[in-house]
Amino acid sequence: MTNPVHIIGGGLAGSEAAWQLASRGVPVVLHEMRGGRMTPAHQTDRLAELVCSNSFRSDDADYNAVGLLHAEMRAMDSLVMRAADGARVPAGSALAVDRDIFARAVTGALEAHPLVEIRREEVTAPSPDWPDVLIATGPLTSEPLARFIQGLTGEAHLAFFDAIAPIVHTDSINMSVAWRQSRYDKAGDGSLHAPGEGDYVNCPLDKAQYLAFVEALNSGEKAEFREWERDTPYFDGCMPIEVMAARGLDTLRYGPMKPVGLRDPRTGRRPWAVVQLRQDNASGTLMNMVGFQTKLKHGEQVRIFRTIPGLEGAEFARLGGLHRNSFIRSPVLLDSGLRLKADPRISFAGQITGCEGYVESAAVGLMAGHFMAARRAGRAVAPPPADTAMGALLAHITGAAMAESFQPMNVNFGLFPSIEGVKKGRERKAALSARARAAHQAWLRAEGVPAAA
Structure with a gap:
């Protein structure tokens, strides 16, 4: 039997890499410590x-770079995208999933x-x-x-904090105040929702309520940091809500609480600010507070978030949290095939490489698996072109131009050649x-990858 590839970490990147390798006839041993030892953020x-x-x-x-990345991954028979499509829940033009159905599908x-x-x-x-070793242990x-x-x-780890948003029981939301609507009534297939049939629940705030809410965030008691965490920067794509509030009075109104494309049916007018909640499971019994990642202490979260109109009696299935997120200086350490220059038998994938986001992590795992399978078959590794979503992401991770100022990045069109x-x-x-x-x-076609079914 061919010696297996050993993958350390069963998250999105490791799972996707394992699937890509096994689908190409390469045996895999996937090592996952959960089941014996948990992390601060996981629950299963x-x-x-x-x-x-x-x-x-x-x-x-x-029109969206991450949507383009979805399409490229589907074309390569991505397990993560297959599971996500099968666990899809309503979210307008976004792809949101029932997290339990999704994880069960990948695991199974x-x-x-x-x-x-x-x-x-x-x-x-x-x-x-x-x-052959692939380290895909992620931020934890x-x-x-x-x-x-x-x-x-020989490099010190860089690190930032990643914050988790609260989840609310749907039946505890006061729908005499809140209402259902997607921005501009847009559905996922490009059609328009009928009034009151959008994928998001919206909680409106007038100016006075908004100002009071920002003040409560600014004065709320935050989680304390350990000594080794105190100088760790945040990643802008997952900024805690109270950190955004501290940056300026209107920061939230132009960020996760922006009211554009929404009309309060009680007044017929656009609110001063809006808190949106998105369906979190297939049955619709849970709603995720969009953009409300937080490091507030749990008691403060309940107190402050219940001041939001419509959430006065909110019951929380999960409160927000905070965990450290670590990554390596990939442009210095990795080659274009995601191998460690100092020891080419070891490759890296996922968020530890300095990509950010579920899809990006899985995409890097997909590329790592594809590259390793090609090497096992005796073929030269040909990275995807830089003008593809995968290639643009890979160029950010492994390109030397920004090595000194390297920071985690979501895929975006700014990474693409003009x-x-x-x-x-x-x-x-x-x-x-x-x-x-x-x-x-x-x-x-050049790589000989068959079209996904």
């Missing part, structure tokens, strides 16, 4: 458990694959006998393994997307 031992939002963000492949697919062995154990350092890499990585790379003569806005996005689709299909 399922593979690919979602610990923050339940949203994979926009599914629009024509890998458990059933004859070339995948799942070992429930903590790996503190890869065995020197393992010929255990301290012993983190120390091994630090010693192996197109001369194309205007800004939707025209530019559509042109970048069309070019990326053509480039990705050509790359798949």
Whole structure:
């Protein structure tokens, strides 16, 4: 039997990499410590458990970079995207999932694959006998393994905080105040919702209520940091709500509490600010407070969030939390095939490489699995072109140009090479997307990757 690839970490990246390798005939041993030792953020031992939002963000492949990344992954038979599509819940043009159905689907697919062995154990350092290793331990890499990585790379870890949003029981929302509506009444398929049938629940605030809410956030008691956490920066894409509030009085009104595209049916007018909640499970019994990641203490969360109109009697299925998120200086340490330059038998994937977001983590795991399978088959590794979503993300992670100022990044059109003569806005996005689709299909043909069913 061929020596297996050993993957450390059963999150989105590790699970996707395992699937890509096994689907190409390469045996895999997937090591996941949950089941014996938990992390500060996870609640189950399922593979690919979602610990923050339940949203994979926009599914629009024509005008949104993450939607384009969805399409590229689907074209490569991504397990993560297959499971997400099967666990989809209403969220307008976004792809949101029932997190339990999603994790069960990923876990079940890998458990059933004859070339995948799942070992429930903590790996503190890869065995020197393992010929190929993929480290995909994500933002919550255990301290012993983190120390091994630090010693192996000779680089100190960079780190930021990632905050979790609260989840509310749907039947505890006061719908005589709140109402259902997606922004501009837009549904996921581009059609328009009828009044009162949108995918989001909206809680309106007038100016006085908003100002009082911001003041409560600013004065609320926050979770204390450990000594080693105090100088760790936040990632802007997952900023705690109270940190945003401290940046300026109107920051929230132009961020997660923006009221654009919404009308309060009681007044017929746009509110001063809005708190949106998005369905979090298939049955619709749970709602996620959109953009409300927080490091407030639990008692403060209940007190302050119940001042939001419509949430006066809110019952919380989960309160917000905070965990440390670590990543390596990938542009210095990794080659274009995601291998460690100092030890090419070891590759990295997922958020530990400095990508940010569920989809991006899984996409890097997909690429790592594809690259490792190609090397096992004796083929040269050909990274996806930089004008594809995958290629743009990979170039950010492994490109040397920004090595000194490297920070985690979501996929976005700003990472793509520009197109001369194309205007800004939707025209530019559509042109970048069309070019990326053509480039990705050509790359798949050159790589001999069959079209996904």
